[in-house]
């Protein structure tokens with residue numbers, strides 16, 4: 001096996017490419033580069049092995065995986081003024097596969113406008129929707145749902161890939177009572193909530209069936225897909241676990257620019273240096289990547305100087321421009337049905353039966369084949385006369401891009417056994433921005449994570465509209481006799497009280513991007529050029545979610561896969577590698 005748990009087993013400390021972080025993007029890069037048998041690649045992953053971690057395999061065990069565990073870095077944000085001074089937990093995965101191995105598995109790509117805006121911003125048409133779509137397809141293997149139900153009318157096969165490493169499917173266990181009502185609402189209120197056959201066509205507006213990175217009822221991650229046995233056995237690919245990179249070292253000059261030839265990492269209590277003769281690729285994610293850049297002297301000179309870190313390159317945008325989706329979870333109602341997630345989560349016998357059913361066959365079946373995140377997703381625009389547009393000009397990527405995401409689930413966050421339904425609301429076109437910076441010269445000290453939630457009033461107004469729109473959704477006749485009281489009664493509150501409640505309760509979607517954002521080659525801001533090389537450096541690239549300059553109107557894993565696929569192609573072109 002080329003997956004090493006012990007540094008003493010690593011065959012060498014000199015490779016052509018060193019990829020820092022075996023996460024969502026890093027494993028894509030490692031896989032694609034090693035298609036050329038003549039080059040060598042090492043992946044350094046700080047975290048643990050994903051092998052045998054049941055909660056990362058069985059989709060419905062998600063809720064056991066996400067809270068603070070040994071598989072998470074267990075960060076907490078700084079106190080945020082927009083959240084009434086609250087800090088919130090900030091989960092990032094600490095095992096092979098990165099966040100793709102512990103996320104909610106929701107598969108969404110965003111609006112065509114998101115990518116066309118990236119192309120405009122960078123001056124590189126390669127990031128436009130038309131040119132990035134082939135990379136979405138390249139990473140994807142559309143798969144039948146675990147229950148093999150008839151999926152006609154639930155997705156559009158022409159916008160999906162069939163041969164990629166990441167399985168994507170519709171839910172494989174029906175919650176029919178609830179699902180029928182969601183679809184019925186799209187018929188009763190079609191102007192406000194139209195049905196959309198497939199939100200992943202680049203035209204996401206409307207209500208679509210949920211798609212997830214699941215195949216055969218199992219989670220599909222960058223570890224199970226891009227590092228599947230047939231890839232990890234390549235003689236030119238090595239992966240080392242438990243190796244936390246501190247900084248880049250062996251500074252030199254190449255093409256008149258600063259360059260690093262070595263990567264320093266900690267294994268156990270010792271530091272090691274591995275050499276990269278061609279390129280170092282940072283794929284440590286939107287928290288880890290800016291941290292390593294700053295530890296290495298790449299960042300705002302004033303901040304580095306204050307910490308006593310010698311500046312290699314003054315690049316003030318490192319760690320800035322962070323964007324993420326704030327999430328509001330309180331739109332929750334009691335329901336007059338026991339066809340809800342609580343029928344499993346609130347009943348130890350049915351829970352054990354469901355897990356046993358999943359384990360009973362290699363072709364998994366039963367309620368544990370799905371994530372339990374929801375049944376449908378809605379992407380919606382604010383009304384044209386929304387007060388949000390007084391607070392700020394429309395931040396969405398265009399008329400086909402949403403401001404809000406609704407996730408519909410026959411469950412909720414109540415007491416065990418309580419039959420609930422929820423509409424989770426996220427602002428997917430936030431104006432607020434934050435940062436991830438270091439505040440210590442100790443490279444292993446956790447960075448300061450500030451997603452900046454609700455620092456712009458636009459985002460609060462958008463949630464206020466979202467609350468009314470969710471109430472309108474459940475006012476459709478479809479819900480008569482089914483829906484009961486809200487678990488927190490928001491109906492009597494005025495907008496000022498509601499806004500206060502939003503600030504008290506809003507949390508994270510964990511969709512952080514932008515902390516090593518790309519910009520045009522001649523821009524006076526940004527961290528990487530459109531080819532993902534760090535501006536002003538030689539032999540150093542960033543390929544992960546941190547290069548995405550503005551958070552897309554989507555959960556960010558699919559976008560990360562597509563960016564990593566194109567990023568790997570750009571590296572291959574640069575070094576004339578075979579494909």
Ligand SMILES: Cc1cc2nc3c(=O)[nH]c(=O)nc-3n(C[C@H](O)[C@H](O)[C@H](O)COP(=O)(O)OP(=O)(O)OC[C@H]3O[C@@H](n4cnc5c(N)ncnc54)[C@H](O)[C@@H]3O)c2cc1C
Pocket residue numbers: 020021022023024025026044045046047066091092093094095096097098099100102103104105106107108243244245246283284285286288289292509510511512544545546554555556557558560
């Ligand atoms: C709780 C949660 C739920 C989410 N749900 C969804 C969802 O349902 N759908 C969706 O599309 N997106 C979801 N996301 C977001 C999505 O998963 C991420 O945007 C995406 O996976 C980021 O990929 P990445 O490669 O940039 O970073 P990561 O996948 O985080 O990879 C970074 C890797 O680098 C490693 N690393 C970090 N620092 C170092 C270091 N110093 N040395 C060595 N290794 C290091 C980390 O351990 C990690 O393995 C979720 C995220 C979280 C946290």
